[in-house]
Amino acid sequence: MSSNLSGTAPDSRTNRAPATVVPPPVEPKWMAVMSLALGVFGLLTAEYLPASLLTPIAEDLGVSEALVGQAVTVTAGAAVVSGLLTASLTRRIDRRVVLLGFTVLMIVSNSLVALAPNMFVLLAMRILLGVALGGFWSMAAATAMRLVPAPLIPRAVSIIFSGIAVATIVAVPLGSYLGDLAGWRSVFWAATALGVVTLVLQLFALPRMTPQNAARLKTLWSVLIHPSFAIGIVGMLLVHVGHYALFTYIRPALETMVDVDTSTLAALLFAFGVANLVGTLAAGWLLQLSLRLTLALMPLLIGIAALGLALLPANQGxxxxxxxxxGLAFGGVSVAWSNWATLTVPDKAESAGGIVVVGVQSGIAAGAGVGGATFGLGGVVAVFWIFGVVLIASALFITLSVKNPGRHG
Structure with missing residues (x-):
């Protein structure tokens, strides 16, 4: 074991020296961490933009709004494939170069979408964005392990993933506003400019990072059959299915169960987004206290909130x-599970990150699907009390079954 970690002994089966395991830095590279957060923000903002620009894009390109909506679907599909394959396909390449390459793909995608003469070009460029999104996301937590000392990894991951929360808050309303003001193509040019700023910051901030423990496709299988990892992934899927079954129907829930008007609804959704950002940042502190507590507490709080909305008398306050x-609770979910994955199999952190990406995307799809079926059968109240119970049960499952990896918890 120790000879493998040293990186000095040759591998007799392959006649090739194994990848060197580089120890964490003594001093944190916070500017590099911030450059990754900006990258996540830019990628997620670009992913969400079509949702706020469906009508003007459809009118300009002469297609249906339903077809424009597929711009989000193809991005998510490409992200799943990219998240799974990035670690193995780029196993010999400096991780700095790989991350910069994904940022370049984001720039190319947004600029060519802005110039797209037809829907075929737009969808092709959205696939390119999905490749960048899935790959960048799968590497984020593993890269944090290379940028800060071990005790600061949870904080670094929470900062990186805060880009998701900020994009959730600003992408749709800002995209809609700018689209009405200057046209949908101008919105994608603005996203291109954001990508250029991100690239410049990353060029200056990211250090060289030689590949470690080069991953292959079979590495994904070895991660999946790791007993602790397999059990944890079940818990992660339960949490994401439960949350997205609820979140897909948050608007009709507030409109019917709480009876809010349009302006109050907008204020509540904005409050949810801000709370999500705060929760993402706070998760870094909570993770340093206990990883398993964080993993279990998040779905427990979401489940309690869902049951409260479904069963308590309507009261706006x-x-x-x-x-x-x-919002606070869900802000910590991505941070906590990404930390858990990389700490459970630290020698295969990038492959673990890819599996997490697939798990999250699968949870989104499954949650929306089963939530929709439940909504059709029993209405929004049934969705909220059933999946509130599912989330509380997932918290119990995590508490009893998911182990604390490494030193955290």
Whole structure:
């Protein structure tokens, strides 16, 4: 074991020296961490933009809004494939170069979408964005391990993933506003400019990072059959299915169960987004106290909030509090599970990150699907109490079954 970690002994089976395991830095590279957060923000903002620009894009390109909506679907599909394959396909390349390459793909995608003469070109460029998104996301937590000392990894990951929360808050409303003001193509040019700024910052901030423990396709299988990892992935899927079954129907839930008007609804959704950002940043501190506590506490709070919205008498003040609790709790979910994955199999962190990307995307799809079926059968109240119970049960499952990896917890 020790000879493998040293990186000095040759591998007799392959006649090739194994990848060197580089120890974490003594001093944190916070500017590099911030450059990754900006990259996540830019990628997620670009992913969400078509949702706010469906009508003007459809009118300009002469297609249906339903077809434009597929721009989000193809991005997510490409992200799943990229998340799984990035570690193995780029196993010999400096990780700095790989990350910069994904940022370049984002720039190319956004600029060519802005110039797209037809829907075929637009969808092709959205696939390119998905490749960048899935690959960048799968490497994020593993890269954090290379940029900061071990005790600061949870904080670094929370900062990187705060880009998701910020994109969730600003992408749709800002995209819609700018689209009305200057046209949908101008919005994608603005996203291109954001990508250029991100690339410049990353060029200056990211250090060289030689590949470690080069991954192959079979590495994905070895990660999946790791007993602790396999059990944890079940818990992660339960949490994401439960959350997205609820979140898909947050608007009709607030409109019917709480009876809010349009302006109040917008305020509550904005409050949810802000709380989500705060929860993402706070998760870094909570993770340093206990990883398993964080993993279990997040779905427990979301489940309680969902049951409260479904079963308590309608009250806007109470409902606003529950929505904020929900947003705070979900803000920590991606951070916690990404930390858990990399700490469970630290020697295969990038492959683990790719599996997490696939798990999250699968949870989104499954949650929306089963939530929709439940909504059709029993209405929005049934969705909220059933999946509130599912989330509380997932918290119990995590508490009893998911182990604390490494030193955290």
């Amino acid at each position: 109470m409902s606003a509090t529950l929505v904020v609790v929900w």
